[in-house]
Amino acid sequence: MLTDDQLLRYHRQILLPTWDIAAQSQIASASVLVVGLGGLGCPLAQQLTLAGIGRLLLADFDRVELSNLQRQMLHHDADIGRFKVESARDSLLALRADVVIDILPERMDEARLMQALASVDAVADCCDNFATRELINRCAWALKKPVISAAAIAWQGQLSVFDATQAESACYRCLYPESDDAALTCNDNGVMTTTVAVMGSWQAQEVLKVLTKTGESLCGQLLLWDGRVNEVRRVRTPRDPACPVCSNQGD
Numbered sequence: 001m002l003t004d005d006q007l008l009r010y011h012r013q014i015l016l017p018t019w020d021i022a023a024q025s026q027i028a029s030a031s032v033l034v035v036g037l038g039g040l041g042c043p044l045a046q047q048l049t050l051a052g053i054g055r056l057l058l059a060d061f062d063r064v065e066l067s068n069l070q071r072q073m074l075h076h077d078a079d080i081g082r083f084k085v086e087s088a089r090d091s092l093l094a095l096r097a098d099v100v101i102d103i104l105p106e107r108m109d110e111a112r113l114m115q116a117l118a119s120v121d122a123v124a125d126c127c128d129n130f131a132t133r134e135l136i137n138r139c140a141w142a143l144k145k146p147v148i149s150a151a152a153i154a155w156q157g158q159l160s161v162f163d164a165t166q167a168e169s170a171c172y173r174c175l176y177p178e179s180d181d182a183a184l185t186c187n188d189n190g191v192m193t194t195t196v197a198v199m200g201s202w203q204a205q206e207v208l209k210v211l212t213k214t215g216e217s218l219c220g221q222l223l224l225w226d227g228r229v230n231e232v233r234r235v236r237t238p239r240d241p242a243c244p245v246c247s248n249q250g251d
């Protein structure tokens with residue numbers, strides 16, 4: 001049940017025939033794990049907080065650096081040297097006092113990740129390296145928690161949803177086999193301020209849709225966006241029958 005304050009606060013969203021009070025109530029009691037509080041995780045956590053999410057579990061062991069401040073809008077000048085999850089928590093609570101923020105300022109290993117995933121409804125993969133993405137994929141698939149995964153580099157972004165409960169869903173490993181370890185990084189290649197803001201917000205939108213089963217998610221598809229020339233493409237992502245994570249071989 002929403003309070004009178006909540007009904008007023010989220011009035012413009014509740015007005016939507018495709019959203020309504022039921023959806024607002026669903027996200028008010030929903031919990032999302034955010035892995036990575038950098039370029040994608042900051043706008044994602046900000047948008048989910050504004051939209052009315054109940055709880056965020058923020059995981060990142062990095063500390064704020066000067067070179068983060070060009071794009072990671074939850075961290076401020078005075079936060080340099082602090083854990084990103086701590087400065088992000090402070091910024092989110094300043095936006096909305098009643099959002100529940102739990103933090104994990106530590107490197108995720110399998111045991112910690114499984115524990116974190118057990119307490120949430122979905123996970124937003126906002127991290128910047130293949131090893132962590134692969135770990136999130138494997139653990140979330142095992143626990144049947146939907147993964148909303150985004151990536152951004154230079155002017156380009158990618159977005160997809162991997163959901164073990166959906167028959168048509170591929171997993172992250174189907175798209176990016178192990179050999180793809182030399183992925184491009186923002187450290188080496190740069191990224192526009194606006195690219196991560198767009199992609200993190202787009203990713204937050206998919207989280208809200210998945211939690212409430214609103215509209216059509218990107219499950220089974222990969223969205224590719226090139227902001228420099230305003231091109232958006234969607235490609236189908238079939239499940240790889242030989243995938244070691246999501247295929248039924250050996251079951």
Ligand SMILES: [Zn+2]
Pocket residue numbers: 170171172173174175239240243244245246247
């Ligand atoms: Zn797979």
